[in-house]
Amino acid sequence: MRRPTIPVHGGAPHARPGDPVVTPISQSVSYVQEPGTSDAPRYTRYGNVPNIELVERRLAMLEGAEAAVVLSSGMGATACAMLALLRPGDHLLSSSWIYGGTHKLFTQELAGMGIDVTLVDPLAPRSWRREMRQTTRAIFVESPVNPTCRVLDLSFLANLAKDSGVALVVDSTFASPVNFRPHASHSRLRPSGNRGGNSSASTRGRNSRRCMAMNRKRTYDSCLPGLSAVAR
Numbered sequence: 001m002r003r004p005t006i007p008v009h010g011g012a013p014h015a016r017p018g019d020p021v022v023t024p025i026s027q028s029v030s031y032v033q034e035p036g037t038s039d040a041p042r043y044t045r046y047g048n049v050p051n052i053e054l055v056e057r058r059l060a061m062l063e064g065a066e067a068a069v070v071l072s073s074g075m076g077a078t079a080c081a082m083l084a085l086l087r088p089g090d091h092l093l094s095s096s097w098i099y100g101g102t103h104k105l106f107t108q109e110l111a112g113m114g115i116d117v118t119l120v121d122p123l124a125p126r127s128w129r130r131e132m133r134q135t136t137r138a139i140f141v142e143s144p145v146n147p148t149c150r151v152l153d154l155s156f157l158a159n160l161a162k163d164s165g166v167a168l169v170v171d172s173t174f175a176s177p178v179n180f181r182p183h184a185s186h187s188r189l190r191p192s193g194n195r196g197g198n199s200s201a202s203t204r205g206r207n208s209r210r211c212m213a214m215n216r217k218r219t220y221d222s223c224l225p226g227l228s229a230v231a232r
């Protein structure tokens with residue numbers, strides 16, 4: 001499928017004559033199940049309903065990612081990503097040029113969960129290397145940066161993350177996958193916010209392991225803005 005077609009038709013089931021050209025919106029929270037089935041129930045917050053699955057497939061195609069998870073807010077996406085990646089005792093290395101809500105999530109919520117966070121000047125490569133620890137599990141960077149719209153060079157961080165075997169998380173709230181695709185060359189996880197009307201996280205990696213972990217956290221999606229309400 002050619003790139004300009006993806007935003008309109010990407011990820012949609014093959015259409016047969018008589019099908020609607022535009023995917024209809026299913027206005028239902030829950031879905032009919034076969035009595036006695038062992039299949040998981042389809043439920044909007046679990047993300048396994050037709051419209052969400054379609055948007056996720058489409059976003060993954062646009063991002064050049066293996067899979068995508070759609071959430072209700074940018075902070076929900078970032079919080080879900082962090083819950084999926086980090087455990088008490090782990091260390092997060094983050095750029096200090098981050099959105100205020102993210103800053104509060106990292107320094108107040110994560111710190112309270114026993115996760116150490118170090119904020120570094122994103123323009124000082126030596127600081128990134130110096131602050132890496134045995135327990136570092138993820139590197140977080142925002143680009144373009146809010147509110148300056150500074151675009152950071154991700155190559156160095158991508159190499160550092162790769163060499164150290166940790167996840168690189170890129171918050172690209174200000175750039176849609178039309179003009180910025182960190183997955184295409186750099187990141188393994190990208191939470192992005194709502195400037196374009198969506199909040200999502202997409203991932204590249206073996207078996208979409210990280211997306212599956214995020215999927216499990218999605219169960220709490222509607223609770224997470226509560227967590228980040230502190231952060232707003």
Ligand SMILES: Cc1ncc(COP(=O)(O)O)c(C=O)c1O
Pocket residue numbers: 072073074075076099101102142145146171173174193194199
């Ligand atoms: C860079 C960045 N990340 C995350 C967020 C949070 O997005 P949301 O308001 O959808 O939770 C924002 C919101 O402005 C943002 O600018």
